[in-house]
Amino acid sequence: AQSVSQHNHxxxxxxxxxxxLGCNYSYGGTVNLFWYVQYPGQHLQLLLKYxxxxxxxxxxxxFEAEFIKSKFSFNLRKPSVQWSDTAEYFCAxxxxxxxNNDMRFGAGTRLTxxx
Amino acid sequence: xxGITQSxxxxxxxxxxxxxxxxxxxxxxxxxxxxxxxxxxxxRLIYYSAAADITDKGEVPDGYVVSRxxxxxxxxTLESATRSQTxxxxxxxxxxxxxxxEAFFGQGTRLTxx
Numbered sequence: 001a002q003s004v005s006q007h008n009h010x011x012x013x014x015x016x017x018x019x020x021l022g023c024n025y026s027y028g029g030t031v032n033l034f035w036y037v038q039y040p041g042q043h044l045q046l047l048l049k050y051x052x053x054x055x056x057x058x059x060x061x062x063f064e065a066e067f068i069k070s071k072f073s074f075n076l077r078k079p080s081v082q083w084s085d086t087a088e089y090f091c092a093x094x095x096x097x098x099x100n101n102d103m104r105f106g107a108g109t110r111l112t113x114x115x
Numbered sequence: 116x117x118g119i120t121q122s123x124x125x126x127x128x129x130x131x132x133x134x135x136x137x138x139x140x141x142x143x144x145x146x147x148x149x150x151x152x153x154x155x156x157x158x159r160l161i162y163y164s165a166a167a168d169i170t171d172k173g174e175v176p177d178g179y180v181v182s183r184x185x186x187x188x189x190x191x192t193l194e195s196a197t198r199s200q201t202x203x204x205x206x207x208x209x210x211x212x213x214x215x216x217e218a219f220f221g222q223g224t225r226l227t228x229x
Contacts, residue, residue: 004157044158044205044220090157102173103218105150105157 002027006106021076023091033074034092121221138206147189151202196228
């Protein structure tokens, strides 16, 4: 089964700093990739997803992620973070073909943005 | 209101007791899921359902039972709660498998087993 690794457990940034959160997965076949965000006290929401095509995916709130197949990576980026980006971020992966109800999540990265 | 709701939001129960967590969605989504969220593990799939009366195990099903007699409801039962089942439980729904489309999550149920 596929698995997901998120390198950073907790990231602390100042407002306007650039953000990059790492995500690596282990699965040999085609994959669909996702980033979900969980703001304090709220439910998970989809930030962006990659199925195929342009490996640079743009999501909501200025976030983007780049799929690098050779590195099995799907890192999340934002050029300039805001205090409101404080949240927990989860990378997730499913097989890209076939019956794929088994979405695997990484352990999450907690982002704290200082005003 | 349309959406996905979980109840209760918080629950404390004793070891050995049976407890049921409720999940209700108003979108008529075919697929529903139960995840548990634990520090250091992210979200792990417990059970999922592709339609009414169709359920299947996920990554960590032991100690849990689900049913889905109606499309909109997907209750999760802990038959005999253990301390290791202390966790935050999230229900989700989607129109297709989560690999195909966005999954919509409830706000979670924080369960403490003492």
